[in-house]
Amino acid sequence: MTGDLTxxxxxxxxxxxxxTYEDNNRGRILGRGAVGTGSSNTIENVLYVEGLRHSLxxxxxxxxxxxxxxxxxxxxxxxxxxxxxxxxxxxxxNNIYLLDILETDYENECLLSKSDxxxxxxxxxxxxxxxxxxKLKSKDLVSGLPNIKFQDNRLCYACVRGxxxxxxxxxxxxxxxxxxxxxxxxxxxxxxxVASLAGNLYALVIVDDYxxxxxxxxxxxxxxxxxxxxxxxxxxxxxxxxxxxxxxxDHGGEFQNAKFERFCEKHGISHSFSATRTPQQNGVVERKxxxxxxxxxxxxxxxxxxxxxxADTVYIVAYVxxxxxxxxxxxxxxxxxxKGRKPSVSHLRVFGSKCFVLNKDKDSLGKFDAKxxxxxHIGYALNGHAYRVLNKRLLNVEESMHVVFDELDNYMPxxxxxxxxxxxxxxxxxxxxxxxxxxxxxxxxxxPTVSADLPKEWKTPxxxxxxNVIGNIEKGVSTRNSLKNLCETxxxxxxxxxxxxxxxxxxxxxxxxxxxxxxQFALNEVWSFVPRIPEMNIIGTKWIFRNKLDEHGVIAINxxxxxxxxxxxxxxxxxxxxxxxVARLEAxxxxxxxxxxxxxxxxxxxxKSSFLNGYINEEVFVSQPSGFEDHQHPDRVFKLKKVLYGLxxxxxxxxxxxxxxxxxxxxxxxxxxxxxFIKRKEEDIILVQVYMDDIIFGSTNEELCETFVEIMKxxxxxxxxxxxxxxxxxxxx
Amino acid sequence: MLKEFGMDKCKSISTPFSTSCPLxxxxxxxxxxxxxxxxxxxxxLYLTASRPDIMFVVCMCxxxxxxxxxxxxxxAKRILKYLQGIKEVGLWYPGNISLSLTSYSDLDxxxxxxxxxxxxxxxxxxxxxxxxxxxxxQACVVLSTAEAEYIAAGSCCAQTLWPGKQLNEFGILLNxxxxxxxxxxAINLTKNPIMYSRTKHIEIRHHFLKxxxxxxxxxxxxxxxxxxxxxxxxxxxxxxxxxxxLNELGIININSPLQ
Numbered sequence: 001m002t003g004d005l006t007x008x009x010x011x012x013x014x015x016x017x018x019x020t021y022e023d024n025n026r027g028r029i030l031g032r033g034a035v036g037t038g039s040s041n042t043i044e045n046v047l048y049v050e051g052l053r054h055s056l057x058x059x060x061x062x063x064x065x066x067x068x069x070x071x072x073x074x075x076x077x078x079x080x081x082x083x084x085x086x087x088x089x090x091x092x093x094n095n096i097y098l099l100d101i102l103e104t105d106y107e108n109e110c111l112l113s114k115s116d117x118x119x120x121x122x123x124x125x126x127x128x129x130x131x132x133x134x135k136l137k138s139k140d141l142v143s144g145l146p147n148i149k150f151q152d153n154r155l156c157y158a159c160v161r162g163x164x165x166x167x168x169x170x171x172x173x174x175x176x177x178x179x180x181x182x183x184x185x186x187x188x189x190x191x192x193x194v195a196s197l198a199g200n201l202y203a204l205v206i207v208d209d210y211x212x213x214x215x216x217x218x219x220x221x222x223x224x225x226x227x228x229x230x231x232x233x234x235x236x237x238x239x240x241x242x243x244x245x246x247x248x249x250d251h252g253g254e255f256q257n258a259k260f261e262r263f264c265e266k267h268g269i270s271h272s273f274s275a276t277r278t279p280q281q282n283g284v285v286e287r288k289x290x291x292x293x294x295x296x297x298x299x300x301x302x303x304x305x306x307x308x309x310x311a312d313t314v315y316i317v318a319y320v321x322x323x324x325x326x327x328x329x330x331x332x333x334x335x336x337x338x339k340g341r342k343p344s345v346s347h348l349r350v351f352g353s354k355c356f357v358l359n360k361d362k363d364s365l366g367k368f369d370a371k372x373x374x375x376x377h378i379g380y381a382l383n384g385h386a387y388r389v390l391n392k393r394l395l396n397v398e399e400s401m402h403v404v405f406d407e408l409d410n411y412m413p414x415x416x417x418x419x420x421x422x423x424x425x426x427x428x429x430x431x432x433x434x435x436x437x438x439x440x441x442x443x444x445x446x447x448p449t450v451s452a453d454l455p456k457e458w459k460t461p462x463x464x465x466x467x468n469v470i471g472n473i474e475k476g477v478s479t480r481n482s483l484k485n486l487c488e489t490x491x492x493x494x495x496x497x498x499x500x501x502x503x504x505x506x507x508x509x510x511x512x513x514x515x516x517x518x519x520q521f522a523l524n525e526v527w528s529f530v531p532r533i534p535e536m537n538i539i540g541t542k543w544i545f546r547n548k549l550d551e552h553g554v555i556a557i558n559x560x561x562x563x564x565x566x567x568x569x570x571x572x573x574x575x576x577x578x579x580x581x582v583a584r585l586e587a588x589x590x591x592x593x594x595x596x597x598x599x600x601x602x603x604x605x606x607x608k609s610s611f612l613n614g615y616i617n618e619e620v621f622v623s624q625p626s627g628f629e630d631h632q633h634p635d636r637v638f639k640l641k642k643v644l645y646g647l648x649x650x651x652x653x654x655x656x657x658x659x660x661x662x663x664x665x666x667x668x669x670x671x672x673x674x675x676x677f678i679k680r681k682e683e684d685i686i687l688v689q690v691y692m693d694d695i696i697f698g699s700t701n702e703e704l705c706e707t708f709v710e711i712m713k714x715x716x717x718x719x720x721x722x723x724x725x726x727x728x729x730x731x732x733x
Numbered sequence: 734m735l736k737e738f739g740m741d742k743c744k745s746i747s748t749p750f751s752t753s754c755p756l757x758x759x760x761x762x763x764x765x766x767x768x769x770x771x772x773x774x775x776x777x778l779y780l781t782a783s784r785p786d787i788m789f790v791v792c793m794c795x796x797x798x799x800x801x802x803x804x805x806x807x808x809a810k811r812i813l814k815y816l817q818g819i820k821e822v823g824l825w826y827p828g829n830i831s832l833s834l835t836s837y838s839d840l841d842x843x844x845x846x847x848x849x850x851x852x853x854x855x856x857x858x859x860x861x862x863x864x865x866x867x868x869x870x871q872a873c874v875v876l877s878t879a880e881a882e883y884i885a886a887g888s889c890c891a892q893t894l895w896p897g898k899q900l901n902e903f904g905i906l907l908n909x910x911x912x913x914x915x916x917x918x919a920i921n922l923t924k925n926p927i928m929y930s931r932t933k934h935i936e937i938r939h940h941f942l943k944x945x946x947x948x949x950x951x952x953x954x955x956x957x958x959x960x961x962x963x964x965x966x967x968x969x970x971x972x973x974x975x976x977x978x979l980n981e982l983g984i985i986n987i988n989s990p991l992q
Binding site for chain 2 (some may be wrong): 592676
């Protein structure tokens with residue numbers, strides 16, 4: 001018992017009675033507690049007595065608790081009776097044994113706890129896992145490890161920072177919904193590189209959680225998702241008589257927007273989102289996307305149909321999966337779970353197989369005309385029991401029940417070839433197209449006969465809604481007759497001027513025109529191939545397509561021209577002088593009048609790709625022309641040796657080249673009109689008027705003309721147009 | 734071009750401009766699409782390179798490009814209607830005639846209703862072939878017709894010198910190129926370097942003409958108003974006069990039998 005409150009390590013205050021001293025004074029007991037320095041060196045059950053000035057330790061009570069007290073002449077020791085471990089030592093001062101409990105026992109001091117030691121070793125051994133540490137120790141594989149049990153009772157922050165992994169997503173082994181439409185999972189995939197026939201690029205996939213029944217909706221734009229979902233939700237609710245209770249999607253803007261929110265609010269649908277960047281939580285539909293894409297890809301590649309049938313294949317896959325998938329746990333097909341009856345698959349046919357559609361009173365048939373049209377099977381009717389067939393004769397998609405299939409026809413394993421050498425540009429382009437669209441299976445050679453049969457424009461049956469109309473309605477009706485007229489004139493030149501690079505790549509005439517232009521480049525040694533350096537100012541290139549008219553206004557040639565985007569050029573770096581003189585129209589007229597009066601003939605000629613003849617003084621780099629990229633070195637650029645159309649200095653460089661050449665040949669440049677070149681020979685004179693690449697010339701002596709033509713031909717590639725009849729859009733007779 | 738502006742089925746008309754109502758700003762009129770108007774004007778301006786007959790009226794219309802009104806558009810459409818009538822017109826360059834360069838200069842005094850500036854018209858003929866023409870609103874306001882004619886003749890002279898020089902390079906030297914003007918006072922002005930009270934304000938640059946006449950490059954002559962071919966480029970004309978001038982300038986139907 002003690003009267004010093006500071007000695008207690010723990011104290012429970014409770015009035016318990018009194019102690020009586022030898023002089024019959026009584027001290028009140030205020031509480032009871034433990035005194036000591038640590039958990040092992042404490043004396044328990046110490047009474048706190050009011051007013052006691054000395055602390056007293058009862059030997060008898062110590063002995064009762066199993067301690068042994070050993071008194072010697074110089075001190076005493078208190079030790080465990082059983083183990084003999086010394087807990088306290090006392091000193092004898094003036095015949096009283098003193099025990100200083102608070103005096104620290106240095107021998108027994110714990111500088112390092114076992115727990116700390118574990119963490120030290122954890123860190124020493126570069127944060128290896130606790131279990132691993134235990135294994136090392138228990139199997140005695142290394143020496144020097146302390147004999148402690150390693151316990152993972154604390155979080156190592158460094159380990160978390162360095163080693164944290166994603167939470168694993170356990171698959172559910174129970175079904176959390178009770179009936180269809182309780183939860184709908186939604187997701188969008190796309191954009192596909194190729195628009196489908198209806199012009200759609202995205203597919204919205206909706207999966208019912210209970211039945212796993214799948215709906216696929218095809219969209220041209222992402223923001224159509226709301227409209228499509230609204231439409232479907234109404235149909236589904238009507239169909240089932242129950243409401244959609246909850247939908248689940250990712251945070252995509254097409255789902256997380258005000259319109260969706262309002263719709264859900266109005267219809268009491270709870271809209272839950274998967275956590276950001278955690279598509280796993282939307283796993284039902286993400287997995288479905290994978291199946292849809294994989295199977296659709298397989299079908300499309302097997303059938304070798306063009307890529308724009310992707311939407312049809314995705315639709316078929318969803319259609320088939322709904323009928324064939326087995327729902328886990330419930331062990332039934334989605335169709336049965338959703339509709340309540342067993343699905344039938346007897347009507348399914350191979351996608352892309354050859355088929356024949358009965359031609360029922362669509363157009364008046366002669367008695368002995370063939371009764372059916374050949375077609376390609378591309379799916380099943382959306383609403384109704386029929387097949388969707390691409391009619392090869394009418395070039396449209398029709399739905400018919402009267403179809404005969406030849407499913408085995410298409411199934412012939414084609415020889416696989418990865419020979420990429422082609423002499424024909426068109427095949428190269430075809431292949432490039434393929435390599436671009438699916439990089440994984442570049443070794444499958446597209447069968448050109450299948451896609452060549454397929455039309456570029458589409459007609460549609462009359463009784464479809466506007467949404468389903470494929471192609472441009474504003475084009476009006478094109479009858480086969482009008483098309484035939486068009487085709488007759490189209491035989492040799494293309495009538496339309498394409499606006500972008502994709503259109504001409506499909507037209508043979510334009511490809512030839514482009515090839516011609518490209519050949520000019522090689523012939524004139526316009527450029528050299530150099531690797532790209534970041535400091536270069538690369539100027540883009542572009543194809544320009546023009547139809548050249550003859551004097552009657554009829555298209556004579558398709559001209560393709562590669563131009564540089566000169567507007568990206570920087571003055572001082574890519575060009576300095578740009579001025580080039582051109583002839584005044586008055587000068588041309590004067591020349592005409594002069595020759596008329598004198599009664600001599602004027603001739604004209606034209607320099608082919610004239611600007612390509614001008615040498616370039618500056619270092620200019622251009623990118624590779626589209627359609628003619630080098631697939632081995634896509635990052636290379638061209639360094640120009642000669643001028644390209646569209647460069648700011650192009651006209652000047654050409655004019656300089658020509659004028660230098662002509663002065664070298666002994667022609668004088670006009671004093672007032674710098675585009676007029678004159679050469680005199682005794683009494684005769686030859687006059688040459690230059691208007692950029694158009695050259696008019698006439699002479700009093702035919703010989704002079706002939707020599708002029710010859711020297712020009714030797715230097716430049718010329719096209720001799722003969723007598724002057726059409727100049728700068730002006731007709732001359 | 735007619736097709737492009739939806740005028741390919743219009744009725745034809747004999748002259749490209751109406752003599753009765755000259756164009757002004759027409760502030761009260763309805764506005765028309767500026768882009769379309771300018772597109773039309775651009776096409777017409779290109780056409781003037783081979784069709785001097787519409788030169789004057791196209792230039793007239795071109796002055797109203799900033800805020801075109803319906804009246805301007807109608808005037809432009811009238812040009813199209815005129816073109817519909819005579820599509821097959823070209824310049825006739827006859828052969829085997831004497832090689833001589835003649836210039837005509839004329840003006841419409843204070844012809845512009847807006848700022849009362851005059852319009853000068855010039856044309857140059859080599860032999861009887863029309864090689865160059867111009868219709869231009871003068872840059873300054875003038876006080877008398879003589880002064881305006883004088884300015885017109887000055888610019889005409891400048892224009893004349895160039896083909897003269899060009900022909901020189903062809904090997905033909907021409908001096909004293911006749912410059913035909915229908916105003917005697919203007920002619921007299923060039924001959925007598927006297928400051929009259931009414932002419933002393935004429936700017937120095939317009940005396941350019943005087944110098945060239947004195948050094949014999951060109952020679953100013955009088956021509957009656959009836960035979961003044963540059964009339965075509967200065968003012969709207971009636972049908973008969975218009976056709977007469979076209980004939981004189983060698984602007985003829987290329988499909989008709991040679992005249």
